[in-house]
Amino acid sequence: MTHKLNQDNVHPIDMEQDKSEFVSGTSRRDFLSAAGALVVSVASGSLPIDALAQAPASAAASSAGAIGTTLATISNVKPALKAEELDSWVAIQPDGSVVAYYGKVDLGQGLDVAIGQIVAEELDVSYRKVKIVMGNSATSLNQGGASSALGIQAGARPLRNAAAEARRILLNLASEKLNVPAANLSIFDGVISVKGNDAQKVSYAELIGGKYFNSKVEWNKRTGNQMDVKGAAKPKLTSEYKVVGLSLPRNDVAWKVFGTEGNIADVRVPGMLHARVIRTPVAGGFAEKVDESSIKHIKGARVVREKNFLAVVAEREWDAVKAAKDLKVTWVANSKPFPEFEKLHEHIRQAPTSKRSEDIKNGDVAVALKSAVKVVEAEYLWPFQSHASMGPASAVADVKADKITIWTGSQKPHYARDGVAALLKVPVETVEAFWVQGPGSYGRNDAGDAILDAAMISKMLGQPVRVQGMRHDGTAWDPKAPASVHRARAAIDASGKVVAYDFTTRAFSRATIASNESDPRDSLVGMELGLPPKGGITFGTPEESYAFDNKMLAWEVIPDLIASASPMRTSHVRDPVGLQIQFASEQFIDELAYATGEDPVAFRVKYAKAPRDIAVLKAAAEKSGWEPRGNAKRDRRGPILSGRGIAYAQRAGTIVAVVAEIEVDRKTGRIWGRKFTVAHDCGLIVNPQGLRYTIEGGLVQSLSRTIFEEVQFAPDKVKSVDWNSYPILDIKDAPEEIDIVLINRPEAPPTGAGEATCRVVPAAVANAFFDATGIRMRQAPMNPARVKSILTSI
Amino acid sequence: MALTPFQVDGKPVQIDSDPQMPLLYALRDDLKMNNPKFGCGLAQCGACTVHINGQPVRSCVMPVSAVKGKKVTTLAGLGTPEKPHPIQVAFLEEQVPQCGHCINGWVMTSAAFLKKNPKATDAEIKTALDGLKCRCGTHVSILRAIKRAQTLMA
Numbered sequence: 008m009t010h011k012l013n014q015d016n017v018h019p020i021d022m023e024q025d026k027s028e029f030v031s032g033t034s035r036r037d038f039l040s041a042a043g044a045l046v047v048s049v050a051s052g053s054l055p056i057d058a059l060a061q062a063p064a065s066a067a068a069s070s071a072g073a074i075g076t077t078l079a080t081i082s083n084v085k086p087a088l089k090a091e092e093l094d095s096w097v098a099i100q101p102d103g104s105v106v107a108y109y110g111k112v113d114l115g116q117g118l119d120v121a122i123g124q125i126v127a128e129e130l131d132v133s134y135r136k137v138k139i140v141m142g143n144s145a146t147s148l149n150q151g152g153a154s155s156a157l158g159i160q161a162g163a164r165p166l167r168n169a170a171a172e173a174r175r176i177l178l179n180l181a182s183e184k185l186n187v188p189a190a191n192l193s194i195f196d197g198v199i200s201v202k203g204n205d206a207q208k209v210s211y212a213e214l215i216g217g218k219y220f221n222s223k224v225e226w227n228k229r230t231g232n233q234m235d236v237k238g239a240a241k242p243k244l245t246s247e248y249k250v251v252g253l254s255l256p257r258n259d260v261a262w263k264v265f266g267t268e269g270n271i272a273d274v275r276v277p278g279m280l281h282a283r284v285i286r287t288p289v290a291g292g293f294a295e296k297v298d299e300s301s302i303k304h305i306k307g308a309r310v311v312r313e314k315n316f317l318a319v320v321a322e323r324e325w326d327a328v329k330a331a332k333d334l335k336v337t338w339v340a341n342s343k344p345f346p347e348f349e350k351l352h353e354h355i356r357q358a359p360t361s362k363r364s365e366d367i368k369n370g371d372v373a374v375a376l377k378s379a380v381k382v383v384e385a386e387y388l389w390p391f392q393s394h395a396s397m398g399p400a401s402a403v404a405d406v407k408a409d410k411i412t413i414w415t416g417s418q419k420p421h422y423a424r425d426g427v428a429a430l431l432k433v434p435v436e437t438v439e440a441f442w443v444q445g446p447g448s449y450g451r452n453d454a455g456d457a458i459l460d461a462a463m464i465s466k467m468l469g470q471p472v473r474v475q476g477m478r479h480d481g482t483a484w485d486p487k488a489p490a491s492v493h494r495a496r497a498a499i500d501a502s503g504k505v506v507a508y509d510f511t512t513r514a515f516s517r518a519t520i521a522s523n524e525s526d527p528r529d530s531l532v533g534m535e536l537g538l539p540p541k542g543g544i545t546f547g548t549p550e551e552s553y554a555f556d557n558k559m560l561a562w563e564v565i566p567d568l569i570a571s572a573s574p575m576r577t578s579h580v581r582d583p584v585g586l587q588i589q590f591a592s593e594q595f596i597d598e599l600a601y602a603t604g605e606d607p608v609a610f611r612v613k614y615a616k617a618p619r620d621i622a623v624l625k626a627a628a629e630k631s632g633w634e635p636r637g638n639a640k641r642d643r644r645g646p647i648l649s650g651r652g653i654a655y656a657q658r659a660g661t662i663v664a665v666v667a668e669i670e671v672d673r674k675t676g677r678i679w680g681r682k683f684t685v686a687h688d689c690g691l692i693v694n695p696q697g698l699r700y701t702i703e704g705g706l707v708q709s710l711s712r713t714i715f716e717e718v719q720f721a722p723d724k725v726k727s728v729d730w731n732s733y734p735i736l737d738i739k740d741a742p743e744e745i746d747i748v749l750i751n752r753p754e755a756p757p758t759g760a761g762e763a764t765c766r767v768v769p770a771a772v773a774n775a776f777f778d779a780t781g782i783r784m785r786q787a788p789m790n791p792a793r794v795k796s797i798l799t800s801i
Numbered sequence: 802m803a804l805t806p807f808q809v810d811g812k813p814v815q816i817d818s819d820p821q822m823p824l825l826y827a828l829r830d831d832l833k834m835n836n837p838k839f840g841c842g843l844a845q846c847g848a849c850t851v852h853i854n855g856q857p858v859r860s861c862v863m864p865v866s867a868v869k870g871k872k873v874t875t876l877a878g879l880g881t882p883e884k885p886h887p888i889q890v891a892f893l894e895e896q897v898p899q900c901g902h903c904i905n906g907w908v909m910t911s912a913a914f915l916k917k918n919p920k921a922t923d924a925e926i927k928t929a930l931d932g933l934k935c936r937c938g939t940h941v942s943i944l945r946a947i948k949r950a951q952t953l954m955a
Contacts, residue, residue, distance in 0.1 A: 115899030115937060173933065258894060263901035264877040264908060265885070265894045269835035270901065281830075324830040325822040328842075397902040397936040398840050447900030447937045478841040696896070700942065704899055707938030730845040730934060739927045741940035 031171040040236055079176050079222035081215055092225040093176075094219045096169035097126065103197045103212030105132055107170065109141040110234065111151025111162040112418060112442050114449070116704070116761060117257040117697035118158040124693055125163050128250045129170035129242055132211070143443025144424045151232035152419030152523070153448070156582075156759025158695055160660065163757070165236045166480055172224055172238025180214045194211035197382065241551030245691055245753040252751075259444065270456075271445035272417035272475065274403045279471040281324040284460045285317045286484055286531070289340040289723050291569050296663050298335040305330045311464050315572070316535040318464055331477070343722035344569045352388045355492045355513050358565035366548045370557030372496075375507030379498030383602045387495075387591035388786040391515075391718035392488040394580055395733050398446035398458035399476030404466040406431065410532065411438040413457040416445020421522035423455060426460040427614040430527040446481075449581035449708070453485040455524030456531045462530050479728035485534050486532070487718060488576035489515040489546075493591030498557075503603045505614065508555040510548070510592055512562040513575055514584075518543040519567050522579040534572035542567070547584045552617035574725045575718075581705070584659060585766030590787055593654035593770030606635035607774065608654050615655070619688055619752070620662050626686035626748045627664035643781060645674055649681075652774025654767040660758030661689040665706070667771035671779050676795030679740060680772055681708050685764060686748040688695035690755035702764045703745050709768035711736035717788050734790075807835025807868045809834075809905040818867035824858075825849045827865045828875065836905045840934065847906030847933040851875050857913040876905045879912055886914045891950035892943075899937035906933045911947050919954055 015712055079093070086092045098106045107126045113119045119139040128133040150162050156365040181199035182189040185207055192199050200208035210216075224236040245251070262268035278486070287294070294317050302308045308321040308330035346354040376382060401479055404427070405416040411433065417423040420442035426437040448454055453476055461474040477486070491514030498507035518540055520529040527533030528541045548560035568575055600610035608628045611620055627633075633653070648671040655664035668682040685702055715734045719726040727733035769787060776784045782797055803820045806813065809832060816827045823842075827849070828834045837860055840848030844859040851860045852874040879885030885893075888908050898904040909931065914921065914929040921929065926947055935943070 008821070115901060259901070260893055260896050260898060261882060263904050264876075264879065264889045265882050266834075266836035266905065267871040267882065270838075272838060273829075273835040275833060323818075323826075325819065328826075329819075395936065397846070397900060398838055444900065446902040449936075452839075466825040475839065478843060480847075488908065538848075700896060700939075703941055704938040707940055708936070709938075709940065729841060729843055735936070736931065736933065736940070737934075738930045738940050738943065741927075741944065745941055 019377070041210055049741070050328040071145070075319050081218050082221050083218055084221070085219045086221055088145065088148065090234060090593065091223050093169055093172055093222045093224050093238065095148055096166055096224070097130075097173045097237070098219070099173070099211045099215045101212060101217035103210050103216055104136040104138065105130055106138050106140055106633055107166055108147040109162065109166060109588070110148040110421070111158050111745055112142045112153050112420065113259075113446075114153055114418060114444065114447055115259065116701040117694060118162070120255050120697060121159055121693040122163055122166055124250045124253065124255060125167050126170045128248055129167055129733050130174050130197070132197040134250050134255060136197065139542040142420050144421050144440040148234065149230050149421035150234050152422060154232050154522070155659070155726070156763070157232050157729070158759070158761070160759050161232045165216070165234060167242050168237040169224060170238040171242040172222070173220065175222060175238065175240035176222060177214055177436065183216070184209050193222065200618055201203065205369045211586045221744045222247035222248045251435065251691070251693050253526060253694065255694060257697070264736035265315050265670050271414065271443040272398060272401045274381065274414040274443055274473070276403055276471040276551065279403060279473050280320040280322060280466050280468065281325045281327040281788045282311070282318050282320045282461065282472050282474045283477065284331035284480070285319065285331055285334065285338070286480070287338050289338050289591050290344050290725070291342065292338040292340040294336050295339045296337040301335040302330040302333050305333065310334065311467055313467065314536050316463065316532050316706055320458070320464065320468065327346075328477070334625065340472050340723060344679070345575070345720050347722060351390070351490055352492050355490065355515070355565060360563045361566050362544045362560065363563045364546070365559060365561040367558055367560035369534060372507045372557045373508045375557040376496060376509070379507065380501045381602065382496060383497040383599055383781070384496045385595055385598055385785060387493040387594060389491045389493070389587035389590060390716070390787060391490045391575060391713055392716045393482050393718050393727060394448065394450055394452035394485045395735065396446040396448060396452045396485070399478055399481030400445065400453040401473065401475035402454065402458035402461040403471065403473045404458065404461035405471035406462060406466040406469070409437065412441070413438065413460065413462060414443055414457055415454060416443060417454040417458055417524060418448045419455070419523040422525040423458045425525035425529055425557070426459055426530060429463060429525070430459055430530070430533060432467055449522070450583065450604055451486050451520070451522050452580040453481050456484070459524060459527065459530045459532045466482060482733050483725040483728045484572045484574050486520055486561060486576050488580035489517050489577045489584065489587070491584075491587045493588065495595040496592060497595070499603060503601070505599055507557040508553070509559045510561070510595070511559070512546055512548070512588060514562070514564060514587070515567065516544045516564045517546050517584045518578050519573070519576045531572055540571045542570070543548070543565070547588060549588050551615065551655070552620045552657065553596070553614040554616045555614065557663050575720070581708065582658070582762035582765040585656070585762060586769050587711060589654065589656045589766040590713070590769035590773065593656065593767065594773045597652065597770070597774045598783065605652065607635070608633055609635060611655060612651070617662070620655065620657065622665045623662045623681070623686045623688050624653075626750060627653065627655070627666050627684055630686065630746060630748050631668070631684035633666060641781070647671065647757045648779040650775040650777070650779025652771050652776070652778055654770035654774060656763070656767050658766060661760060661763040663687050663763045663767055665764065665767045665771040667768070667775040669772060669775040669779060671794065671798075672778060673798055676791035676793070678714055678772065678776065678789055678794060680714070680742050682744045682746070683750070683768075683771070684746045687760065687764065688752060689758045690752050690762070692749055692751045693757055695749055698749060698760050699747055701760050702747055705761060705764045706745060706768055707741060709738065709765040710742070713769040713772050713787055714740065714789050717790070805865050805868060807870060807893060808872045810873070810875055811919060816865055818865055821864050824851070824860040824863045824865045824868055824873070828860060834875060834877065838902055838905055839901065840906070845932070845934070847910060848903050850906045850909040851909065851911060852909060855913065857910045860936050876908060879909065886912055887953040888915065888946075888950045891946040894947060895942050895946035897939055897942045897946050898940055900941055903933070903935045907935070911950070915947070915954060919951060921951075
């Protein structure tokens, strides 16, 4: 049995039902409602793939400004890649299609689709005509790469403004060509015509196809996430949007399910050698002796070594794998730098404080606590966690005398380019980075180290080199998410009101190495070559709008376990420190609700002050069918205990609440997150279906971290090296149902969706666990062994 | 070194290698195929899954010498954009893969399973796919896709 397939015809929501309308474009139904619990407003008459907007040229769009005032100097010469050049952002092809250059990357959540929708919207062309190019340092500017769920929030801004500016210039060009005032022109799918006389027209292709604007935009002089530009044109009002708000499918699904293209692991360069980097199996170890004769029996295998950086190379990949396994190395370590595994959190409590920061300090918590009728206190523990990406990182570097080319799966390819240039001490202009999608990084995983390793080896050997890690490199050697201890205290007065709230985190820094690899001091190879580590000291506090009369949110960071080249160095993992902080703070809020005899939803709604927060809380509660049930004693005699719990948080403008409904198997200790209800407000929704999948994936990944994930270690080594020693969620643990309420707010700018849901899942599950068992689970992960041991007490 | 003749996606191939070299390296390094993927090299994740004479096998731990004379099918041989396997249609329609590094394992394993058990229940599907890893958390859409594939194959 075969199925004729055309990816463009695939409707991600309900293909069979919508297909005919989709293709013919005759539908006027609001097809988004088919997605279920969407609260999305969309103009009727929009065609998904052929979606385009027809709008008269507004006065604003044709008004002159300081930037790009007159017609652009159309020319065949493309100006240099600079933020202030319009041509760095958007180009009209000879056939009238549009290429937009995005300085971030998409990791499989469809950011390129959303950016394409925004560009199509501003330029008045059909979405089908827009191509997003991303990740090549020679064609896109450094917008910070994938970072902090800012792909749309920050990443779309300059592209939206540039597309609007391009449209303004095109309109002026047409006005001159047709000799008709711009105000009397309209644009439909890249064709500008005179209102009331469609025959009098000119297309984008005719005006500039294949040529360049040579027009300036105003750059805010920032690089990375904050980079922005604007022209004289005003972007459209959200009320005019026709393409933004549609559920359009991803571009990268078909090649993945057919295997017709490759990812970073599949980059092959003629003449390349395969390398495996060998890192110390004992923490802080030094390679005292390397017996090169031990790999003599492997054809072409060679040792590459400088200081404490050690690798093997071979022409065939399997030979490199064998050589890495067979090479005899004597590793020496001076100390056992890690605490006993069971004493990790005691170490965090006892260690000296490197820095304390009081981020929120309202009123006087100490005084209020003294006068309290009742004080509630609790402490919560979170482990080290690994990115443990689906495949260990791979990278290819070709270091030539005058030109260096790198292929990287790092989510920040421009910074990888900078790091390679700095490591090899060459001008950054001589390095070109090609980003190729890799195993999902979800933060700074092992990809940044892999590309610097490859560049180093390629330079030493004068040949192109492909580095790939083995499984233990991806699990034991990636930068980790920090372990933490969170202490919370609250004072309750005679009326049951919470009058003081004190939440303090003690932890390892969230980023002992930076979240990007632009400085070799933040890389393993740099540290192994003897560069002094930079170190970074920071953490974070809960993000919510609870108004307590006296409130303190603080953090304290303790010193690293090893200063240099540590397998336990920390950097960003998806929603950096959001999971650990909110696991504690939103569980403590639940404890306060019970302590004051209030329903957990009602308690949150009572103290949360931001209207959008309250709306999200109410939406999650309503959709999940939440009914207050007080503190009445529940029947907990059965083999399976069930419970429900809620948690909510803000994240950089986005607000999310999750209701978890779980089952606890008393015999096995297994927690099953059976059903989740999510209410999600990230401002204006660009692509509802893409948003929905992003939320689902983030939720399940966070559920995995909540229940299973914990880096195991001994005083002298990391013991989590594979999927057995670092278990993650399996499909039998996947939720039966994830019900998502999307709250669209066209009046609010779009904010991130890649990380917000992640941070509320742990507490929602823990609160459901309390509802089910009557016991607080204040330590993550809530794995079967820990659950079983805690359940013996009931 | 030894010569191992076998078939890949219907074409005869011959690999000259260490007989203990895993099949995965023959497919990826010698034959330059983009799937299967290396995920762990320990048969713990499934990213390297291929069919050998129709049976799903983790190619990262299968010595190439063991497939002598056998028929190896990879993701690219399971179906093509022109002639897709119903599982591929379903995974596409449900927009399953995010990073996609694991997807080979899910498609190949579920294709082999559904061939034998077209009417499998949810519980049977979960049992059959247990042990496959996905780091992006797409498990819920994977289950949706397999249900859809069952309908397509009915």
